[in-house]
Amino acid sequence: IAASSSFVLPLLLVLVGVSTVRTAAPVKGRGEWRLLRASIGISAMHMQLLPDDTVVIFDRTDFGRSNISLPGGRCRFDSYDLALTTDCTAHSVLLLLPSAAVRPLSLLTDTWCSSGALLPNGSLLQTGGFNDGDRVIRLFSPSRGGRSDWVERPFYLSVRRWYASNQLLPDGRVIILGGRRQFSYEFFPRELAGSRTVFQFPFLLDTWNRETENNLYPFLHLLPDGTLFVFANDRAVVLDAIRHRVLRRLPPVPGGPRSYPSSGSSVLLPLRPGAAPEVLVCGGTPWGSYQAALNGTFLPALRTCARIKPADSDPAWSLEDMPLPRVMGDMLLLPTCDVLIVNGAAAGTAGWELARNPVTRPVLYHPDRPAGRRFAVLKRSRIPRMYHSTAILDTYGRVLVGGSNPQAHYAFANVMYPTELSLEAFHPPYLAARTRPRMAAAPREVGYGERVALRFEAAGHYGAWEELVVEVVVVAPAFATHAVGMNQRAVMLEASRAVWAWGNFGYVAEVVAPPSPKVAPPGYYLWFVVHAGVPSNGVWVRIR
Numbered sequence: 001i002a003a004s005s006s007f008v009l010p011l012l013l014v015l016v017g018v019s020t021v022r023t024a025a026p027v028k029g030r031g032e033w034r035l036l037r038a039s040i041g042i043s044a045m046h047m048q049l050l051p052d053d054t055v056v057i058f059d060r061t062d063f064g065r066s067n068i069s070l071p072g073g074r075c076r077f078d079s080y081d082l083a084l085t086t087d088c089t090a091h092s093v094l095l096l097l098p099s100a101a102v103r104p105l106s107l108l109t110d111t112w113c114s115s116g117a118l119l120p121n122g123s124l125l126q127t128g129g130f131n132d133g134d135r136v137i138r139l140f141s142p143s144r145g146g147r148s149d150w151v152e153r154p155f156y157l158s159v160r161r162w163y164a165s166n167q168l169l170p171d172g173r174v175i176i177l178g179g180r181r182q183f184s185y186e187f188f189p190r191e192l193a194g195s196r197t198v199f200q201f202p203f204l205l206d207t208w209n210r211e212t213e214n215n216l217y218p219f220l221h222l223l224p225d226g227t228l229f230v231f232a233n234d235r236a237v238v239l240d241a242i243r244h245r246v247l248r249r250l251p252p253v254p255g256g257p258r259s260y261p262s263s264g265s266s267v268l269l270p271l272r273p274g275a276a277p278e279v280l281v282c283g284g285t286p287w288g289s290y291q292a293a294l295n296g297t298f299l300p301a302l303r304t305c306a307r308i309k310p311a312d313s314d315p316a317w318s319l320e321d322m323p324l325p326r327v328m329g330d331m332l333l334l335p336t337c338d339v340l341i342v343n344g345a346a347a348g349t350a351g352w353e354l355a356r357n358p359v360t361r362p363v364l365y366h367p368d369r370p371a372g373r374r375f376a377v378l379k380r381s382r383i384p385r386m387y388h389s390t391a392i393l394d395t396y397g398r399v400l401v402g403g404s405n406p407q408a409h410y411a412f413a414n415v416m417y418p419t420e421l422s423l424e425a426f427h428p429p430y431l432a433a434r435t436r437p438r439m440a441a442a443p444r445e446v447g448y449g450e451r452v453a454l455r456f457e458a459a460g461h462y463g464a465w466e467e468l469v470v471e472v473v474v475v476a477p478a479f480a481t482h483a484v485g486m487n488q489r490a491v492m493l494e495a496s497r498a499v500w501a502w503g504n505f506g507y508v509a510e511v512v513a514p515p516s517p518k519v520a521p522p523g524y525y526l527w528f529v530v531h532a533g534v535p536s537n538g539v540w541v542r543i544r
């Protein structure tokens with residue numbers, strides 16, 4: 001923390017009262033790109049941050065040889081594998097933060113185009129995939145020092161789940177919904193589903209286009225009343241997944257399909273105490289884009305975002321134009337409660353070599369500003385991130401960006417968009433702030449509705465003279481793949497003013513934990529304290 005040198009300016013700010021403005025104008029700047037590793041050995045098709053600050057990354061076992069060997073000279077024999085029946089390379093790695101060291105992990109069956117969710121106990125549940133992996137679930141438990149490996153449970157799923165989506169529910173179960181030619185959902189743990197294990201869901205058949213599907217990797221958002229918002233193709237419903245009833249049908253979103261392979265992206269906007277939930281869907285393709293791309297015509301991607309309050313009595317989508325059109329973008333909730341849109345292409349669709357014109361500039365969306373003033377274009381990356389790229393928020397408030405492989409195998413030369421093994425960190429503009437709040441002490445575990453104290457330091461202010469207005473937010477880490485951030489969630493907490501407590505810069509803020517598991521399903525979240533538009537690092541908290 002910068003000490004005496006920063007006394008004079010803050011004192012002036014106190015005198016003019018600036019520090020009691022709720023959130024000052026966000027930090028200017030267009031962000032920074034940093035290369036964390038030129039190669040992590042595999043292409044980051046799926047990523048999940050775990051509560052020990054490691055990141056599980058995997059692609060697919062039938063990609064051929066990766067650029068990292070399995071540990072201990074081991075090999076995997078797979079007579080189903082069309083690429084390679086004996087493969088001595090790894091298709092999953094564990095990234096250790098903050099060093100970005102990489103350790104190979106052992107996957108036995110194919111995880112291609114699969115899904116996942118962080119369980120309430122901090123283990124990652126991964127579900128489905130392709131071929132010998134399509135009914136398998138896999139568990140990965142964090143351990144300090146990163147010594148864990150995958151545990152696979154074959155034939156756990158009732159039907160094959162390839163391109164399905166997951167969402168953690170208030171009771172701690174995970175719903176596994178959809179997948180290629182699967183118009184149904186099921187649950188983990190299976191035993192708690194009762195006598196039936198598969199629940200038919202005709203909405204997925206209604207939204208299925210015979211030629212192009214356009215309803216894969218549905219967008220799932222748990223609404224704060226415990227119901228599930230389900231979006232596929234260009235339509236959405238609200239599902240009661242306890243009683244297995246569709247409660248409402250929302251109007252179609254104009255413009256074209258938004259689900260895989262017409263991959264737009266979607267977030268549940270940060271939940272605020274007392275405010276109605278809102279869903280945002282951005283990008284996608286016009287109708288017919290997939291067939292046109294197969295024929296060599298790459299239609300411009302959709303430029304619109306659509307925003308809706310699903311609990312309104314007469315919900316309607318409101319449309320906004322992004323500064324850049326995009327398909328296969330990843331949408332991330334930042335601790336400032338803004339939305340980052342990164343990766344993808346401006347023409348074509350998801351699928352093998354079916355996209356053109358990489359969009360290398362991220363866009364920031366400020367949900368609270370008036371329409372027409374919500375977007376900002378950020379700094380360009382050098383690396384195109386096309387089909388099979390991903391992005392996740394990390395503990396330090398950075399965005400980890402990896403993957404991209406529009407080929408059916410690893411291909412590093414003589415292709416338009418070579419396989420990317422690199423991992424970058426995008427630093428949102430707030431990371432350029434001269435000082436950031438620093439969490440000094442925060443509870444590791446809280447109960448629903450519990451009132452707790454967070455101690456933090458905020459430099460650039462002169463302690464005893466003032467109270468700070470801060471925002472405290474908890475963010476659930478997403479399982480990222482194919483432009484979908486499963487379980488991504490940000491909940492703003494009721495926070496009092498932070499009062500000066502010690503030293504020059506020490507403050508205490510009293511906050512109220514999320515009121516119920518419907519608002520924040522049980523499990524691990526990152527606490528962030530945000531002052532003047534600048535977040536602290538995240539600190540893990542288990543909500544139960």
Ligand SMILES: *[C@@H]1O[C@H](CO)[C@@H](O)[C@H](O)[C@H]1NC(C)=O
Nearest residue numbers: 038039041066067412419421
């Ligand atoms: C893959 O590994 C080989 C051998 O270590 C190396 O020469 C090559 O540059 C690597 N390729 C990439 C794209 O990292």
Ligand SMILES: *[C@@H]1O[C@H](CO)[C@@H](O)[C@H](O)[C@H]1NC(C)=O
Nearest residue numbers: 119121122123139141142189
């Ligand atoms: C979490 O629960 C899963 C499923 O019951 C179990 O397999 C796993 O070992 C548990 N993880 C921890 C860290 O206890």
Ligand SMILES: *[C@@H]1O[C@H](CO)[C@@H](O)[C@H](O)[C@H]1NC(C)=O
Nearest residue numbers: 288290291292293294295297
């Ligand atoms: C694609 O090309 C084929 C062969 O020329 C043609 O029959 C088909 O109608 C075209 N499809 C589209 C969607 O343009």
